[in-house]
């Protein structure tokens with residue numbers, strides 16, 4: 001009886017193997033089913049609803065594919081680096097380097113931007129705002145010689161010949177043949193995954209929902225940050241780092257350097273060609289700011305203390321420095337309280353969310 005069961009079992013396995021769809025000899029994928037299922041993004045009630053991305057709607061298979069690609073060193077020339085090498089979940093999808101390291105430890109030019117709530121940024125990505133969409137942004141690191149150092153032709157070839165990716169591309173985008181796998185589908189999948197990077201559960205979010213309370217030091221820091229006290233000095237921070245995203249998403253010269261003369265990095269001027277934009281950079285979100293040191297586009301400050309010191313001095317004057325950057329007159333206690341408040345912007349659930357973690361590690 002036992003032998004019979006074993007034989008039947010073996011036959012069954014053989015049968016089901018034969019039933020498995022296969023990639024056709026000419027790369028045909030039509031044997032695999034394609035049933036796109038919408039990805040239901042959980043959106044925080046305090047956020048304005050995310051715009052629909054009609055040419056790249058979120059699907060379960062698309063987000064899953066983007067997650068794999070984000071973590072897969074297959075995109076880099078020597079299979080050593082992936083998007084996640086510079087955007088680490090434990091550090092709010094930033095890294096701990098002054099400037100990021102690409103393949104062969106090549107030094108990049110800027111500090112990695114922490115990635116949060118990217119689905120609510122509709123344009124102007126990068127410190128200088130040079131790309132218009134996440135789809136466009138995702139094309140860049142692969143061919144940046146200081147980042148993944150690869151060529152798209154190479155990546156497309158490897159993905160088409162890969163044992164599992166073609167089926168995943170079929171599930172995500174309904175392609176009929178492996179030849180349709182290209183850089184634009186990779187970028188669309190990465191963008192879908194990145195739009196699920198929603199972070200809205202820091203202590204400060206909980207306070208706004210009435211679920212937590214700030215300590216007296218944190219509350220004093222909050223009053224300074226939002227200029228809400230008659231007694232404490234105003235920090236002016238919320239002119240630029242404000243709203244659920246903790247950024248206006250606009251560009252400012254926040255006084256890091258005197259921008260009237262030559263600069264190592266001219267920031268937004270390199271995109272607009274307008275000298276008035278010299279030294280202006282995208283205002284970063286302050287979510288998870290306690291974890292994303294070093295700070296600023298060039299990673300020049302290693303601690304929040306140094307950042308506050310710089311703002312307190314009023315930065316370096318130049319013609320296009322924002323008028324909200326001025327000597328603040330913060331005393332030691334004010335600075336400490338402001339930093340205590342900045343620590344309440346850490347969203348630990350975001351750093352631990354399984355759906356955003358490396359799918360290759362179990």
Ligand code: HEC
Pocket residue numbers: 070075081082083084085086087100101102103108109110111112113115118121124125126127128134137138141142146147148190194282
């Ligand atoms: C070698 C390190 C490195 C790698 C690899 C890397 N990034 Fe980045 N990323 C950076 C740096 C540095 C910046 C800021 C660059 C700039 O502004 O010029 C950045 C900026 C971004 C931004 C802009 C965020 C914003 O708020 O404007 C996005 C999105 C992003 N990266 C996604 C990705 C994706 C997707 C990949 C993989 C395809 C990737 N990165 C690979 C270092 C890296």
Ligand code: HEC
Pocket residue numbers: 114225235236237238239240241251252253254256280281282283284285286289292294295296297298307308311322324325338
């Ligand atoms: C006029 C707008 C403006 C004001 C006011 C302002 N910031 Fe900023 N902040 C910026 C910009 C722009 C950057 C990025 C500058 C760069 O990297 O060149 C920045 C960067 C930062 C960073 C580093 C973020 C990172 O990811 O590297 C921190 C921290 C910060 N600001 C905190 C504050 C605090 C605290 C205050 C109030 C004391 C404040 N800011 C006031 C615009 C502003």
